[in-house]
Amino acid sequence: MKKVVLGVDVGGTNTKLGLVDGEGNILAESSIPTPANTSGVSAADFVKQLCEAAFVLQHQPSEAFEVIGVGAGAPNANYSKGTVEFAANLPWPHEVVPFAALIQTYFPNLPVKVTNDANAAAIGEKVYGGAKSMNDFVVITLGTGLGSGIVVGGRLVYGCDGFAGEVGHIIMIPGGRLCGCGRAGCLETYVSATGLKQTAFEVMSHRYFSGKSLLKAISFNEITPKYIADAAQQGDSMALEVFEKTGEMLGLALANTVAFSSPEAIFLYGGLANSGDLLLEPTRKSMNKNMLKNYCKRNAHGQIVQEANTQLRLSHLCNKNGAVLGAAALVWHEK
Amino acid sequence: MKKVVLGVDVGGTNTKLGLVDGEGNILAESSIPTPANTSGVSAADFVKQLCEAAFVLQHQPSEAFEVIGVGAGAPNANYSKGTVEFAANLPWPHEVVPFAALIQTYFPNLPVKVTNDANAAAIGEKVYGGAKSMNDFVVITLGTGLGSGIVVGGRLVYGCDGFAGEVGHIIMIPGGRLCGCGRAGCLETYVSATGLKQTAFEVMSHRYFSGKSLLKAISFNEITPKYIADAAQQGDSMALEVFEKTGEMLGLALANTVAFSSPEAIFLYGGLANSGDLLLEPTRKSMNKNMLKNYCKRNAHGQIVQEANTQLRLSHLCNKNGAVLGAAALVWHEK
Numbered sequence: 001m002k003k004v005v006l007g008v009d010v011g012g013t014n015t016k017l018g019l020v021d022g023e024g025n026i027l028a029e030s031s032i033p034t035p036a037n038t039s040g041v042s043a044a045d046f047v048k049q050l051c052e053a054a055f056v057l058q059h060q061p062s063e064a065f066e067v068i069g070v071g072a073g074a075p076n077a078n079y080s081k082g083t084v085e086f087a088a089n090l091p092w093p094h095e096v097v098p099f100a101a102l103i104q105t106y107f108p109n110l111p112v113k114v115t116n117d118a119n120a121a122a123i124g125e126k127v128y129g130g131a132k133s134m135n136d137f138v139v140i141t142l143g144t145g146l147g148s149g150i151v152v153g154g155r156l157v158y159g160c161d162g163f164a165g166e167v168g169h170i171i172m173i174p175g176g177r178l179c180g181c182g183r184a185g186c187l188e189t190y191v192s193a194t195g196l197k198q199t200a201f202e203v204m205s206h207r208y209f210s211g212k213s214l215l216k217a218i219s220f221n222e223i224t225p226k227y228i229a230d231a232a233q234q235g236d237s238m239a240l241e242v243f244e245k246t247g248e249m250l251g252l253a254l255a256n257t258v259a260f261s262s263p264e265a266i267f268l269y270g271g272l273a274n275s276g277d278l279l280l281e282p283t284r285k286s287m288n289k290n291m292l293k294n295y296c297k298r299n300a301h302g303q304i305v306q307e308a309n310t311q312l313r314l315s316h317l318c319n320k321n322g323a324v325l326g327a328a329a330l331v332w333h334e335k
Numbered sequence: 336m337k338k339v340v341l342g343v344d345v346g347g348t349n350t351k352l353g354l355v356d357g358e359g360n361i362l363a364e365s366s367i368p369t370p371a372n373t374s375g376v377s378a379a380d381f382v383k384q385l386c387e388a389a390f391v392l393q394h395q396p397s398e399a400f401e402v403i404g405v406g407a408g409a410p411n412a413n414y415s416k417g418t419v420e421f422a423a424n425l426p427w428p429h430e431v432v433p434f435a436a437l438i439q440t441y442f443p444n445l446p447v448k449v450t451n452d453a454n455a456a457a458i459g460e461k462v463y464g465g466a467k468s469m470n471d472f473v474v475i476t477l478g479t480g481l482g483s484g485i486v487v488g489g490r491l492v493y494g495c496d497g498f499a500g501e502v503g504h505i506i507m508i509p510g511g512r513l514c515g516c517g518r519a520g521c522l523e524t525y526v527s528a529t530g531l532k533q534t535a536f537e538v539m540s541h542r543y544f545s546g547k548s549l550l551k552a553i554s555f556n557e558i559t560p561k562y563i564a565d566a567a568q569q570g571d572s573m574a575l576e577v578f579e580k581t582g583e584m585l586g587l588a589l590a591n592t593v594a595f596s597s598p599e600a601i602f603l604y605g606g607l608a609n610s611g612d613l614l615l616e617p618t619r620k621s622m623n624k625n626m627l628k629n630y631c632k633r634n635a636h637g638q639i640v641q642e643a644n645t646q647l648r649l650s651h652l653c654n655k656n657g658a659v660l661g662a663a664a665l666v667w668h669e670k
Contacts (some may be wrong), residue, residue, distance in 0.1 A: 076629075134494040150595065152487050152494075157485075159597025160471040161644065166594040168629045171587060181627055252506060259501040259612070260485065262494020262593050292504045292516055294411075295496070309496065 001066040002027065006054050006107075007328030009117065009321075010034060010074035012089045012144070017054055018321060019065050020328035024128035026321060028057045043084075043097040051106035065272050069111040070103055073120035075118050080162030082114050088180070107230055113330040117141060119156055121164065121269050121315065122149025126328025129316035131269060137263045139315065140167065140254075140283035142272035142279075145180070146188035146195075153262055168192070169258060172249060190249040191227045193271055200228055200242045202281050213238035221274065229275045243275070245284045251286025258287075258295050258310050269315035269322060276314065284312050336401040336627055337362065341389050341442075342663030344452065344656075345369060345409035347424045347479070352389055353656060354400050355663035359463035361656060362400065363392045370426050378419075378432040386441035404446040405438055406485050406665035408455035408658050415497030417449050423487050423515070447529075448665040452476060452658055454500065456650065457484025459661025464651035465602060472598045474650060475502065475589075477607035480515070483521035487596050502592060503527070507584060512592050525584040528560045528606055535563055535577045548573035564610045578613045585614070586621025593622075593645050604650035604657060611649070619647050 004019040004027060011034060016027040032053050035041035058065050076087040082100025086093060100112045115123075122139040125131040129137075135154040141147040146168030149331050150157040157164045168188035169181055176185030177198060189195050200215050200223060214231040215223070231239035254266055272279060291308045299305050317325055338361060339354040346369060353364040367388050370376035393400050411422040417435025421428060435447045450458075457474040459467040467473075470489040476482040481503030485492040492499045503523035504516055511520030512533060524530050535550050535558060550558070550573050551567040566574035589601055607614060626643045634640050652660055 004510035111511045134495075136499075152492050155488060157487050157596055160469075161597055163470075163629045164595065164597035166627055166629065169594050171625060174587060183625065183627070217443045252509060257595075258506045259504050260499065260592075261492055262496055262499035264495035279458055290506060290518065292501060292518070294501065 001064055004065045005328040005331040006058075006067050006070045007324040007326075008050065008054075008070065008072035008074075009120075009323035009327055010072065010084075010090070011229050011323075012075075015050060016177055016321065016324050017050070017057060018324040018328065019057055019067070020325060020332070022332055023122075024325055024329075026324060028110060029321065029324065030057055037089060039091050039095065041091050043092055043095070043099070044102060046091075046101040047099070047106070049303065051103065054106075054140055067107065069109065069113070070107055071113045071115075071120070071327040071330035072099065072103065073115060073117040073327040075116060076097060077114045077116045079113070079115040079119065079156075079158050079163040082112070084114070089162075098247045105234075111331055111334070113334075115156075115327075115330060116147065116165075117326075118147030119149040119158075120326030120330060121147075121317065121322055122156060122326070123149055123329045123333050124152060124317050124322055125241060125267055125269075125315060126154075127329035128325055129322075130313060131265065134264045137265045137267065138167075138257060138261070139267045139269055140250075142192060142268060142270040144193050146192045150261060157261075167253065170253060170256070172253060187249070187253050191272075193254070194248055195226050195244060196228055196272065197223050199245050200239070203238050203241050203245070207241075210238070215242075225272055225275065229278055232275075232278050243278045243330050247279055247282025247284075248286045250279070251283045252290045254283065254287045254310075254312070255290035255292070257307070258308065259292055259301055262295060265311040266314055267315040269318060273314055274320055280312065280314065287312060336399055338403050339400045340466035340663040340666040341393075341402050342659040342661070343389075343403045343405065343407035343409075344455075344658035344662055345419075345425070346406060346658075347410075350385060351656065351659050352385070352392060353659035353663065354392055354402070354668070355660060357667055359660055359664075361659060363395060364656065364659065365392055372424060372426045372428065374426050376426050378430070378434070379437060381426075382434070382437040384442070384531065386438065389441075398458030402442065402445065404448070404627060404666035405442055406448045406450075406455070406662040407434065407438065408450060408452040408662040409434060410451060412449045412451045413497040414448070414450040414454065414491075414493050417447070419449070435646055446666055446669070448669075450491075450662075450665060451482065451500075452661075454484040454493075455489060455661030455665060456482075456652065456657055457486055457661070458664045458668050459652050459657055460602055460604075460650055461486060461489075461663035463660055464657075465648060466600065469599045471596060471608065472600045472602065473502075473592060473596065474602045474604055475585075477527060477605040479528050481527045483535060485596060493594075502588065503658075505588060505591070507588060522584070522588050526581055526588070526607075530562050531563055531577060531607065532558050534580050535574070538573050538576050538580070542573065542576075545573070550574060550577075560607055560643050564613055567610075567613050578610070579617045582614055582617025582619075583621040586618045586623075587625045589618065589622045589645075589647070590627070590643070593643065594627055596632060598645055600646040600648055602648050602650040608649055608653055613651065615647065622647060
């Protein structure tokens with residue numbers, strides 16, 4: 001039987017499952033709805049549904065697979081303890097859910113690993129993606145919020161408590177935009193799907209006399225990152241300014257990130273990363289501008305050029321089911 | 336013969352040498368002047384003086400020591416390459432000096448390690464100080480500038496190029512105070528001996544009508560951190576505000592640092608750290624206030640308390656020759 005790892009990506013709306021081989025091929029996949037956070041569904045019941053769906057996947061009419069481990073990415077997951085703790089977007093916002101232990105009851109004697117989605121993406125990048133030959137790199141996930149997986153010396157940084165790597169909650173502007181975490185000015189309030197919308201409305205609030213813009217024709221509730229990106233692609237100057245400002249903030253945060261761990265590359269992953277050069281170019285410009293000289297390139301004469309050594313790249317997993325791959329890589333990585 | 340490591344601390348004014356045993360005792364020590372950066376002394380000549388002074392130490396009239404390795408802390412040192420690169424405060428600001436290789440010629444066949452002073456302080460804390468049982472911690476050195484040594488999973492973070500850990504050059508205030516690195520708003524322009532002086536003058540510039548202060552009686556050239564600390568100890572309200580503001584900025588930066596690597600403790604080391612509670616208390620207050628809830632304590636009912644899990648402590652090496660100990664620990668650590 002073909003050996004596979006069950007990769008699980010617990011999202012706010014859907015939970016995806018995939019059987020992944022050692023080369024990063026997803027041989028079978030499915031999904032179940034994640035229960036709404038008002039549903040009252042218990043964690044034990046959700047894990048039961050999840051594992052039953054996995055058994056169905058495992059025993060295909062044409063082929064059965066040998067599952068050799070389970071890797072799951074979930075919000076607020078703690079790798080060290082195997083828990084999902086106080087996850088605001090899941091039905092257990094006030095609980096410490098023993099997620100790995102619950103899964104383990106369905107897969108006895110197998111390794112079961114749990115981590116947050118950004119850490120899973122980082123391990124996926126290392127095992128299957130653009131970081132195969134790298135020991136020091138960072139993956140930034142740009143979705144509703146901003147997550148980060150930091151790899152140092154070939155290993156994920158978990159910190160003393162399993163919760164390290166919350167670059168989205170670096171305070172960039174003391175007293176700035178209100179954040180879901182209860183504080184203000186966090187990076188993710190500026191750089192994320194939500195942050196992009198807010199910046200669109202900030203730009204409109206500042207530029208009353210600057211003419212027509214597609215942004216002016218849509219409500220806060222209706223506007224999406226894709227709408228703003230489409231407008232920018234059409235040359236809408238306000239939409240372009242939104243990406244310029246977003247990249248400026250992200251580039252500064254990445255320059256600061258380099259001053260911590262001096263990574264070989266930083267990979268952008270997730271919905272916003274799909275806007276490609278619209279976000280990448282202003283981010284690179286700002287990252288170069290704000291980079292400490294120690295981390296800059298030198299020209300043929302040995303003189304410093306104000307350009308970062310650290311590469312800024314899109315994740316190689318952007319167009320694949322990267323979160324499922326990353327979750328499975330948690331187990332394959334340690335084989 | 337007693338086995339010792341030669342620990343070297345290359346400072347801007349003096350270079351200290353010590354013979355250090357495995358328990359962190361300095362069995363013999365001396366120092367030589369560091370050549371001024373206008374002196375024209377070559378790196379080779381300086382290393383010759385240094386090693387000759389070491390040989391004198393090694394062969395005491397009463398006892399001879401067996402040197403089993405050399406560890407040196409120096410500004411702008413690169414651990415991976417053994418170099419000192421473009422060090423603005425040494426006589427070779429435009430050179431990549433092969434520092435370890437030069438020392439090696441005097442100590443053939445022995446391990447020779449070079450790193451920056453903050454990394455050396457971090458290793459010293461791990462081997463001899465308060466971090467003996469810790470795998471994740473950060474040491475912040477507060478001198479003329481602000482340095483940092485970041486330990487993750489028991490190992491120093493060097494990054495892809497040997498230059499990681501420049502927390503002093505995190506940009507805190509875009510467009511803020513001008514920094515020696517050529518950029519603006521770096522943490523060390525606010526939190527360092529120099530930053531403290533600048534903050535004293537900023538406070539005076541804002542508070543003309545707020546009465547007498549010892550700060551008003553001294554020039555920018557003459558004021559020292561000790562003068563400001565002495566004034567604060569006497570209850571001088573402006574001097575107290577200087578420490579309050581300095582701690583507020585440092586606490587915010589440390590809360591951001593925790594969001595990277597979630598260390599068990601952060602140790603403050605160096606001149607400014609000697610001001611003790613004057614700096615420690617406002618720093619702790621700000622660090623607690625700005626800490627992401629994930630990294631906060633819980634009370635007996637499991638509710639989050641706005642207080643950091645990460646301990647803020649003074650270095651255990653503050654009253655010892657920590658830089659020499661740390662440099663020697665570079666070699667002992669790998670035994």
